[in-house]
Amino acid sequence: MYIKSELNHTEIWYDVEITVNTVLSHPVPNTHIVGIYRSKTGRISQLIKALTHLHKSVLTAPTTAIILFGDLNINLMQETTEQKALRAFLITDREYTQLIN
Secondary structure, three states, rough: OOOOOOEEEEEEEEEEEEEEEEEEEOOOOOOEEEEEEOOOOOOOHHHHHHHHHHHOOOOOOOEEEEEEEEEOOOOOOOOOHHHHHHHHHHHHHOOOOOOOO
C-alpha cells in the first residue's frame, strides 16, 4: 500500500512508538492514519498516556477521521485488565469503533 501524505510524524511518547500520517486526498479524504507499537513490557498506563498526548497535540480536529492500527500487544479477544482499560479509553471515552475483531 502506498500513501502520499502531508504530515508524516513519528515520535516516541511514554515508551510507545506512534507514527501519524495525515492523508488529504486519497484513499479517504481528511483522514489521520496512526500506526502504534507498544512493546510487550510496556505498561497500559503508558499507552493511554501516549494516546491522550496524541489526541491533545496532533489529532485535535474533531471532524477529521482517525484510523488506529498497529501492535499494542493486547489480546482484544481476552477480557483482561489491559483490554478493559484500552476499550474504555478508545470506545467509551473517545467513541472509536472497533472494525477488526
